Amino acid sequence: MPEDSTKTPARDPLDRSPPxxxxxxxxxxxxxxGAGRAYAEGRNTxxxxxxxxAVSKLSPYLRxxxxxxxxVLxxxxxxxxxxxAEKFIQEVFWRSYFKGWLEMxxxxxxxxLATRDAAWDQVQTxxxxxxxxxxxxxxxxxxxxFDAWARELAATGYLHNHARMWFASIWIFTLRLPWALGADFFLRHLLDGDPxxxxxxxxxxxGLQTPGKTYLATAxxxxxxxxxxxxxxxxxxxEALPVPGPENPPPMAAPDSDPLAPGRRAVLLLHEDDLSPGWLLEASFAPLATGVLDATGRLSHLAPAPHVPAFKAAAMEDALARHGAALGPVTRGLTSAEEITAWAREAGAEEIVTSYAPVGPSADILRGIEGLPLRRPLRGYDARAWPHATKGFFKFKDRIPGLLGALKGISPV
Ligand SMILES: Cc1cc2nc3c(=O)[nH]c(=O)nc-3n(C[C@H](O)[C@H](O)[C@H](O)COP(=O)(O)OP(=O)(O)OC[C@H]3O[C@@H](n4cnc5c(N)ncnc54)[C@H](O)[C@@H]3O)c2cc1C
Incomplete structure (x- = not known):
């Protein structure tokens, strides 16, 4: 008998996507x-x-x-x-564009976060x-x-992009549920959940991002x-009437990079937004010790699906194992600015070095660090791409040839 294609067979999400x-x-x-024509023709299915x-399923690794x-580029x-490979390249740049847009x-x-909290109060009352x-x-x-996608997401930690669009549209316009609770549901289940x-x-x-323009899922x-x-x-x-909300704020300046300061006694802080610290270590940075930030407690009011923290923890271990000798003694499970500062002081550090954390739970925690300088080098790729996310993607797209040209000469991660 053919399998029922609407059912998602039980298989651990981490077996499907080893971290x-x-x-x-x-x-x-x-x-x-298949990154060329096969992707362009099949990516919407x-x-x-x-x-x-036809899609890559690279998102948990890129995230x-x-x-x-x-x-990847x-x-x-x-x-x-x-x-x-224009289509695929553009999709990868959507990630960079969104990160730059939110950063500014x-x-x-x-x-x-405030909209989610208000909606969460309503759900409780x-x-x-x-x-x-x-x-x-x-x-x-x-x-x-919709029901099949909800179960698929819970069982696998992944949904195809088109399914995410249909799911979000049905959540908002058919079920009339608050959009921020849908975003929260995704963050608690996606292996690639990204602020x-x-x-x-x-x-x-x-219809909040491009004011007045909504996405209506059709049968x-x-x-x-x-x-x-x-x-x-x-x-x-x-029909899909735009959800009311405030106007988009004008962009702030994109962040600058803090250059590494050789000779300073420093510790390295690893976080979930950059698990390839080789680019820092190869720049002759030798940390006294390495700490691992665990920001999963900041994801939601509700506990995330077990595969979400399990993926992050195992991906951290993978990063630690790849760079073992260069990291010094490792402390895991730092969850607050106070814990990070105490650990860094204990290690005898004059400063904490961490790859620039983009807007999201890790950056929210790092903002609270006081009493020790936090040095945040920004990858050259981000420094070049993010400042162009001032308007819509179509303006950003014009910059792609230049950004691709600058890829040459980038040192390996
Ligand atoms: C409502 C909604 C929520 C989403 N939430 C997330 C999220 O939490 N995390 C996440 O990584 N992506 C999110 N996306 C974007 C997109 O759906 C996924 O990145 C993509 O489906 C991942 O599958 P893939 O790696 O096979 O993509 P491919 O089609 O193979 O694309 C290659 C890469 O390009 C990037 N990319 C592709 N499409 C997009 C897009 N629309 N926006 C931004 N980057 C993109 C991803 O890094 C992806 O891995 C969301 C999209 C929607 C509509």
Missing amino acids: TRAEGLARLEAFLP DPGPEAPS HRLLTEEE SATLARHAPKA RPSVWQGY QSGLRRAWEEACLGETGIDC ASNTLGWRWVA RNIRKFTNERFHPKHQLAA
């Missing part, structure tokens, strides 16, 4: 031949969790920088002409809303595609791009 750089590299290698798909954008350009508008992240939210999270709404791509992806669907589009696995005819909202 190592070696797995990221293997995925990249396997994907590269979500064939289901068990079927081969934690087990692989970097520049590595350089490897792509080594196999394809920029024009042939940190109040949008704080706004998300309004029984109707609570029921609807629970049904959506458990995949019990009666809308087959910038997730918050701005949900805001984009809701026809879902049918076509799920290979007819789903057809939610007459089940979806027919």
Whole structure:
């Protein structure tokens, strides 16, 4: 009997996506031949969790920088002409664009947290809303595609981009649930859960990111791009009015990089936003000791799905194992600015060095560090790309050829 393609067979999310750089590299290698035409033609189709798909599934590795954008882009350009792999290259730059956009508008992240908290209060006090939210999270709404995606996300830690768009659209416009609770649901389950791509992806669907422009999921589009696995005819909202919200703030200046200061007694702080610290260590930086920041407690009011902290913890261990000898004694599980400062002082440090943490839970914790200088070198890739995220992606896109040109000569991670 053929398998029911709407069911997600039980298999641990970390078996599907082992949290190592070696797995990221293997995925990249396997994907590269299809980064050209196959990706451009097939990327919009979500064939289901068990079927081969045209997309790379590199996001958990890129999100934690087990692989970097520049590595993925350089490897792509080594196999394809920029024009042939244009679509894939653009998608990788969407990540960089969103990070830069949020970096220059940190109040949008704080706004998300405040909107989520207010919605969370409502869920606790309004029984109707609570029921609807629970049904959506458990995949019990009666809308087959939506329910299957909720279960797929919980079981695998991943959803195809098109499924994320449909899911968010149905959450907001059909189920009429607060968008920030949907973003929170994603952050608690996605292996690639990312403050910038997730918050701005949900805001984009809701009509907050590009003011007035919403994304409406339709039964026809879902049918076509799920290979007819789903057809939610007459089940979806027919219109999508923008969610009200404040205007986007004007961009602040993009951050500067703090250069390393040889000769200073310093410790290295690793965090989930950059698990390839080789670029710092190769710049003749020899830390007295290394600490590992655990920011998962800041993700949500609710506990994340077990695979989320498990992926991050194992990815950290992978980074530590790759650089063992250069790191000095390692302290794991630092969760607050106070713990970090106490640990650094204990190690005899004059300063703490950490790869620049973009807007999100890690940066929120680091902001609280007092009494010891925090040195935050910024990768050259981010320093070049982020300042161009001043307006929409289409303006940013014009900068891609120049950003690709600058990839040459970048030292390995
Ligand atoms: C509502 C919503 C929420 C999202 N939340 C997240 C999130 O928390 N974390 C996350 O990494 N992505 C998020 N995305 C973006 C996108 O869906 C995923 O990056 C992509 O599906 C990952 O699968 P892939 O690696 O196979 O992508 P591919 O299609 O193979 O693309 C290659 C890489 O390009 C980048 N990329 C592709 N599409 C996008 C995009 N739309 N925005 C930003 N970067 C992109 C990713 O790094 C991805 O790994 C979200 C999108 C939506 C609509």
